[in-house]
Amino acid sequence: MPSFLEAPVTGAYHLLKSLVATLEPFAGAYVAVVAIVVCTLAVRLLLVPLSVRAHRGLTARAELMPQLKQLTDKHRDNPERLQREIAKLQAESGTSLFAGFLPTLAQLPIFWLMYTLFSRAMVAGESNQLISGSLLGAPLGSHWPVLTGTPAYLVMAVLLAVVAWFSARLQLRQLDASATVLSRRIARLLPFSTLLTAAFVPLAAGLYLLTTTTWTVVERTILQR
Template sequence: MPSFLEAPVSGAYHLLTSLVSALQPLAGPYAAVAAIVVCTLFVRLCLLPLSLRAHRGLKARAVMMPQLKTLTERHRDNPERLQKELAKLQSESGTSLFAGFLPTLAQLPFFWLMYTLFSRAIVGGEANQLISGTLFGAPLGLHWPVFAATPGFGVLAVLLAVVAYFSARVALRQLDAAATPLTRRLARLLPYGTVLTAAFVPLAAGLYLVTTTTWTVVERAILQR
């Protein structure tokens, strides 16, 4: 790992181990699990302004759809002119067509840290204490054992699938009437990608996924109301 990345990894490690120690009297053997959940919720709380901006962006996009279609048809043979008109439309509306991706992009560094912290036996020159934590008998640093799933991985897979089901329902409600069948199919299937992702990351990263996707579903449901 490049030396400039060691500092954030080491800092995150000491922060998380301190939180684990603080939660030990309350959570016992699940202190590491509780620490991951608490950190994830804190990160999502900090990202709430971006989520609100993303929600406004989605609403603005729905309002702009007729204009977007008109511009696309009018300047179909002139991509450069089309880009200028789209930029002008976004500027006038005060939003971006990509605002909906901001919360996801902002979480990538945290997800990378979680993956790194539970994938290494040595962090900051000392033995990694975090990987000794467990969830229903499965070490948090363990990757999904495809042929011999432990209860921890089974529970995680079920939770991710349930959250993905509700996430798909919320995503479908956000689509406008002009959405194509392909768009609706993708909105229905993409949330289940978290189950597949959990098969290739440590259990701790999967725990982060189930926590953050649950937050997303609840947040979107509230904002839609």
């Protein structure tokens, strides 16, 4: 990994090591598990303002879709006129078609940092203490082939599937009546990609995926209401 990318990983690692040391008297043997959950929840809490902005942007975009469809049908043969009309519509509504995506993109570096910390055996030139613990008898640094003899992977897979099912329902609910069959199929199946990911990453990264996707489902449920 390039040095400019290694620096934030190392800094975050030492910060989380301090968290592990603080939690150890309370969590005991499961301190690494608790640290992963706590730091994931803390990061998601810090990102709530961005999530709210993203939700508002997507809601505004959904409200514009019927009008955009009308403009597209009306000026299909005149691309320049269509672009002008879309720009005018966005200016009048005070929103942008990309309003819901920019906050999401801003979250990606933090998600990458969290995932890197929980999926590497070595960090900052030493054994990664964040994945040195175990869950249901399985080391947090172990992968799926090793986990087949323990209940850890089965429990993780079941919980991820349940969360993915709820996530798919929420995504389908956000689609409007004009959504294509392909869009609905993607919305129904995409959340289950976490199951495939969990099969190829360490158990610690799977625990991170479970925690962050659960937060996402709860957050979206609250925002939609």
